[in-house]
Amino acid sequence: MHPGFFGWWRRHHQGGCGWGGEAACGVGGSTRGGHCGPREGDGGEARHAGPGFGGEDGGGFGVRRPLRFLAYKLELGEEQIAKLAVIMNDLKTERAQAAVDQRRRTTALADAIEGSTFGEAKVAEAVAEDGKSAARLQTAIAKALGAIHAVLDDAQRRKLAYLLRTGQLLI
Numbered sequence: 001m002h003p004g005f006f007g008w009w010r011r012h013h014q015g016g017c018g019w020g021g022e023a024a025c026g027v028g029g030s031t032r033g034g035h036c037g038p039r040e041g042d043g044g045e046a047r048h049a050g051p052g053f054g055g056e057d058g059g060g061f062g063v064r065r066p067l068r069f070l071a072y073k074l075e076l077g078e079e080q081i082a083k084l085a086v087i088m089n090d091l092k093t094e095r096a097q098a099a100v101d102q103r104r105r106t107t108a109l110a111d112a113i114e115g116s117t118f119g120e121a122k123v124a125e126a127v128a129e130d131g132k133s134a135a136r137l138q139t140a141i142a143k144a145l146g147a148i149h150a151v152l153d154d155a156q157r158r159k160l161a162y163l164l165r166t167g168q169l170l171i
Contacts (some may be wrong), residue, residue, distance in 0.1 A: 064108040066169075073163060087147045101133040114144035141171060 006011055070083050112119035119156040152160060163169040 002102065069169070070160075073168075074152065074159050076156070080151050087144050087151070091140055091144040094137060098133050098137045101129065104170045105130055105133075145171070 015112075067081065070076065070084060076084065105126040107121050112122035112126070121123055148160070149157065160169070164171065
């Protein structure tokens with residue numbers, strides 16, 4: 001029997017998430033370490049933070065919970081965390097819009113190929129939109145980095161630069 005089956009069985013038959021043993025957490029609440037808990041607006045379903053689980057997508061920062069990661073690594077204050085949360089939310093929204101644009105371009109390319117004649121106009125429009133979408137995302141990233149720079153002090157900026165250089169944080 002595959003070892004991964006045991007964790008699956010415990011999660012589905014004992015109500016926990018299987019992260020850290022059967023007493024780690026139950027559906028809808030956390031009993032240890034904050035691994036699981038209800039997420040706002042999801043009807044009390046558990047949120048899993050362990051490896052291999054879903055959860056928040058991180059907004060493109062290359063870590064599962066970028067705000068928590070940055071708050072810890074950069075030793076941010078409460079005011080800095082609040083400002084950084086707004087910045088990262090805006091960036092996450094822009095990345096989500098870029099993903100929607102990508103799906104639209106893919107659909108346009110499929111439509112161009114599907115017809116009895118090749119739709120060169122649709123392909124040209126999709127390629128042009130690709131450039132516009134990439135430019136909007138790059139502008140949003142530059143704006144976010146500028147805003148993050150303004151929120152941090154010199155020591156925190158050095159730590160952030162180190163995290164970026166070493167690959168611990170990806171943007």
